[in-house]
Amino acid sequence: MSRNKIEKFIEKALDKMFQSVGFEKSDKQFMEQEDWYAQRTWTEEQEEKYKTWFIKQWKREFKASAHDAEKNFSWFNLMWGWKSAK
Numbered sequence: 001m002s003r004n005k006i007e008k009f010i011e012k013a014l015d016k017m018f019q020s021v022g023f024e025k026s027d028k029q030f031m032e033q034e035d036w037y038a039q040r041t042w043t044e045e046q047e048e049k050y051k052t053w054f055i056k057q058w059k060r061e062f063k064a065s066a067h068d069a070e071k072n073f074s075w076f077n078l079m080w081g082w083k084s085a086k
Helices: 002-020 042-061 066-082
Strands: none
Touching: 002 042, 002 066, 042 066
């Protein structure tokens, strides 16, 4: 797996994640804020829909197993995912 391919995927995944809470795409200026990922929330439904998209895309892009895709989603979401709305 090339580093460049992973970086491109992360960029696409961040765009999709930002779109899920109302942005046009990922916003570099917004991401310069401290704890930017805690400044927006998403519902369980939004998060689940995004997770499904992420796993499907990861499996397709990297010819990976569902288990590998789930694991990578968990790391991605832990690092950058929005806060869950309570």
